[in-house]
Amino acid sequence: MNNNFFSMFVPKKNEYFVLLSEMADAIVEVANLNIECITAETHEDIVEYSSKIREQKKIGSVLLGKIVRELHNTFVAPFDREDINNLAIYMKDVIDHISSCAKRFMMYSPKNMPSDSRLLAELVKDAAETIKKAINSLDMLKKNPQNITHLCKKLENIENNSDEIYENFLIKLFKEEKDAIEIIKLKDILYELEHATDSAEHVGKVIGTIVVKYA
């Protein structure tokens, strides 16, 4: 793109960091939109937020495609190609699970959303912001590896919290809800949020591996 004469003298940020950082932005964006979506009061709002989420999901797909192509085409990868590949795939998984939550909410129209859904969506947002911080620290990995390790640990904790909330939600759901169709709906919708934090933890694990190898 910028291959004109002057760009030769400007140090170019490694393309991988740019793409991964854009993917992290999409994760944060989709996590915020998801909270708007599942707390929206009218069906029109739900449809609107869902379609914005769908746009972010498409951006995520394009970014994943670019990263995978870069891995085949270029010679200079800052880390093991396999780690970058897994990182991109798991980041895309976070987006996919969040967008599945919003889509199911829109399609199923449950009678009402339990307060646990809001709690889980907030945890997902927290995970998204943690991923963004970790990814944006990767290009200065050697300066402060402890900081990145701390963020990976935080993703693990978020997953544990999310696991516990989802578990308690299910116990309550099967104890209190007598309408099987509502059970199907809510179980499916909140499941995606719990899995979004699982994928976020996987992102943390890959980043942890990179820290071990390169810090």
Next chain:
Amino acid sequence: MNNNFFSMFVPKKNEYFVLLSEMADAIVEVANLNIECITAETHEDIVEYSSKIREQKKIGSVLLGKIVRELHNTFVAPFDREDINNLAIYMKDVIDHISSCAKRFMMYSPKNMPSDSRLLAELVKDAAETIKKAINSLDMLKKNPQNITHLCKKLENIENNSDEIYENFLIKLFKEEKDAIEIIKLKDILYELEHATDSAEHVGKVIGTIVVKYA
């Protein structure tokens, strides 16, 4: 097998292409049988088509095993071993999802199948035939890469269509069906068809990667 004196003078088609092509045939076969199965009018017919599908699934397992073993034993792979491995795995996934659809249909005996199931099954058949064309073009990759890229793009479009049909089906299902057990059954059965087109798109993505590397 054909290592007699004369076979030495016959150019041998690369074993990978033969095995992948046989796997593609099994996909097409299972997609056709699935349409017969889910539109069959008697339980005997359903059981019969299910058992034919099960046979194709076994053939797929044997082929996958052969391909994986070839990757360890032989020196000449036409493409990256990892790509061939992924290709075989995703092709087997297509077979597995289609056969799960038929098996669930047989096991669950839903009261009636929605017209969307037929639409999805036709898309799956279209995807199967597209995979077959793409696989059979792989050994002449350099001659016409645009053609293969076009087929990969088609697999992506089929997945998008299938996604939309499944989504609309779910919206209708939760709006109209009041019997929770029927919801469980139909949601599960059609889910497998939607996922068969997902796996078909994955096949397309791997083929696209091979085109980028070798065309």
Next chain:
Amino acid sequence: MNNNFFSMFVPKKNEYFVLLSEMADAIVEVANLNIECITAETHEDIVEYSSKIREQKKIGSVLLGKIVRELHNTFVAPFDREDINNLAIYMKDVIDHISSCAKRFMMYSPKNMPSDSRLLAELVKDAAETIKKAINSLDMLKKNPQNITHLCKKLENIENNSDEIYENFLIKLFKEEKDAIEIIKLKDILYELEHATDSAEHVGKVIGTIVVKYA
């Protein structure tokens, strides 16, 4: 750890074998606890066995982390690193599916458990013990490869049996159970056991690959 003067003269068992063997022990332990759990008569017992299973799951996570780190840090791996990596992941999957079964049983409190759940849990236990035998034979692979191949074949047979039991269970469930909520519960709980044997078969496939390469 044992890097004192004398340990230099003691032949050290390859660390991978030690870790994989500990993972196999955790699988056997969790399979046994699961049988206790799903046949327990009081809710207190169910909660107690569930929490013991959770402990084993944590041990599995720690072992998986150690194995993955060893793969990056050390030079001497007895087999292809990718095979060891897949082996550890699939072994952990066996633990995860078994512990999901127990957790769901505890959370959902189904009215009663079908006899098929006991049959499946026994098959899972059989698979766990078979994995343990195969793993513990890996360090003497060249002495008796036929024995290991036989154990891998056994894991495949167990999966086929488990598939058939789960299938018949579903047919009966949808024919006889009229309470949709009970269907959701039992289908989900037994699904995990069927998937535990799937993962056990994957373990067998990876071991089979190792035998082909190194025996």
